Amino acid sequence: MSKRRKKKHEEEEMSEAWLLPYSDLLTLILALFIVLFAMSSVDAQKFQLLSKAFNEMFTGETGLLNYQTTIPQGSSDAPDVRKKDLQKNQYMAEDPQKLKQEQEKQKAMQEDQKELKELQVKVNQYITANQLANKLQTSLTSEGLLVTIRDNVLFDSGSAEVRSIDLKTAGEISNLLVMNPPRNIIISGHTDNVPIRNSKFESNWELSVMRAVNFMKIVLHNDKLDPRWFSAKGFGEYQPVASNDTPEGRAKNRRVEILILPRT
Template sequence: MSRRRKKKHHEDHMDESWLIPYADLLTLLLALFIVLFAMSSIDAQKFQLMSKAFNEMFTGGTGLMDFSSAADDGALDKPNVKKQETHNSVSNKEQENAAKLRDQEELKGLQGKVQAYINQKGLTDKLQTSLTDEGLLISIRDNVLFNSGSADIRGEDIKTAGEIADLLIMDPPRNIIISGHTDNVPIKNSRYQSNWELSVMRAVSFMKIILQNEKLDPRWFSAKGFGEYQPVAPNNTPDGKARNRRVEILILPRSKG
């Protein structure tokens, strides 16, 4: 009889208080996983609502889970900001590409205009055009404008230079580089000590003539001389030398890169 009473007394006084912290621990772990899941979402509004609900459940609206300040500071909006920055970067790139395409189309139209002039004047063997990565290039044989060894434009060719100047009128204007080139035959006379000097003066002389057109702004023009150092053909034949003796007009793109 006494044994039964002892056993019953032991069962009545078994300590089950450990169940309470264990249940709280499970609840907190569940809350932690929910919070971590919410933090992985870029929806700041839903996160704030979730945070508020748990704060009210565990702390009456205040405590460790109060993330409203972080949300107010914009920390949760960073993914959206980054997404917006990426979108803006893509948009800028698309605008740049569109501008380049428009620029190329404009240069193609200008090339067609110059080519029509060449065909009309029967200058296909003396003037050439090509569209390159650097821009629209117009190449003029030296015998169109100059006597051998001279940088002075012949009187009968000043009209041709003026007509070419008309082709360079653009709105808005573009940067234009005039460059002179020679063959590799050495030159030394009373005026020019080298092919380099001759090429520079031919570029300058031609630029002066076309800038007599009042519709062209000198601020958009520059002149260079390359002498014999940028040949477009071998200098071992008369035709190759003739091709290398030239003045070039390079019309630059408005957009770089």
Template sequence: MKRRKKKHDDDHMDESWLIPYADLLTLLLALFIVLYASSSVDAKKFEELSEVFNEIFTGGSGMMEYPSPAAPKEPSDQEEKQAASSENDEEKEKELSKDELDKQAFLKDQEELKEIQEKINAYIKTNHLEVQFVTKLTDEGLLLTIRDNVLFDSGSATVQGSDLGVAEELSGLLEMNPPRNIIISGHTDNVPIRNAEFDSNWELSVMRAVNFMKIILHNPELDPKWFSAKGFGEFEPIADNGTAEGRGQNRRVEVLILPRVTQ
């Protein structure tokens, strides 16, 4: 009896390897299904597969248990309107801020011009030059008007020797830091002029402006690149050329100190 039993045991094949082999095939099948599901854009099916395999392998929890990728949420009309309104508000705030900064810069520049005007007016008052010198703050800048008989003889563009000191002292009043652009212009009345030196009032006005500017620029503290000269002849009168008094006002040299900031 013992021999028969032993023979029966020897004839029986060992099939224990089938169990891990079947598990391996199952895992491979699961892997291919997961790979296929991952390549699909159907998020709902992927989520369902994930739940099934989680239940099979881990009882409903494990590494495959994660939320499906959510589709991007489209903004509603109300959200779009709110975003557009917010952008508009930001743009308006930037514009207001820039306008306010520009306004403050303009007001500060005007205050500086007023200080220069007060300094020049103090010089005029000290030297009793109220009739010959006039200052005015205009939209174009600070304007200093000098009657021509203060600086020049009739029909001449040469600054009188007695007035050289006045021109040099004025140059000191034009020292500014930082410097400003300054335009010196000459003007005449409408009485025709023709002499050996000038053929017209236009030429006379130009040379008066240039010669006065040269004296101003004797001051080494002034940089010539900030200065320019113009001649207008009789074409920009400020009074009636029909009277002697009006013609006297029209014969003038003007020094225009320009603002750094304009509106």
């Protein structure tokens, strides 16, 4: 009688043993379908959260599902943009000295542009005060601050000598170029396309060069300016700013330009 009860008890225990692996199998199948569903979704954030949850549940935060996304929350940038941002951030993190240098460079460029704008205001005030708006003009370009002087302010037609009546104007312009610290300054001469041939000049190119050089000499009479920061160029008729088909256009092309360069 005792043997029969013991045998019946053992059969009951064996008959319930299949429940444990069966429940594990169902759980794994459920997890599989959830993961497959998450992989089919375009929302990488949800997939990251699901994978993390299943890692903690089944693998203790390790294993096949240990996936990390590089997509920041709320980001909709293209993959290549995100990749560049990550590379840039990694570069900055690996070399903080380079990051500091880049920040200092950007700051210096901003300060430089601010100084050039202040200088432009100063020159414009001089132009207004002396009623020279039809003879001088300024523009702030990517190359620096450009001051344009029409040739009728300084020179007679076909001549490279600064007129005596314009020496005062040239001297006042030189005072505007006094800066601390100094900047590199390029003075360039330009002409129209009307051919020139006289005892002094065989071409417009030679005329433009000598106008730039002679004007620079007058400017450097100012002992507050250092000649080492100055250079002269002549472009002849080859960099027009207007059409040479009209007298007005040719007048604009006959000019001397002062280019004040950025320090950076």
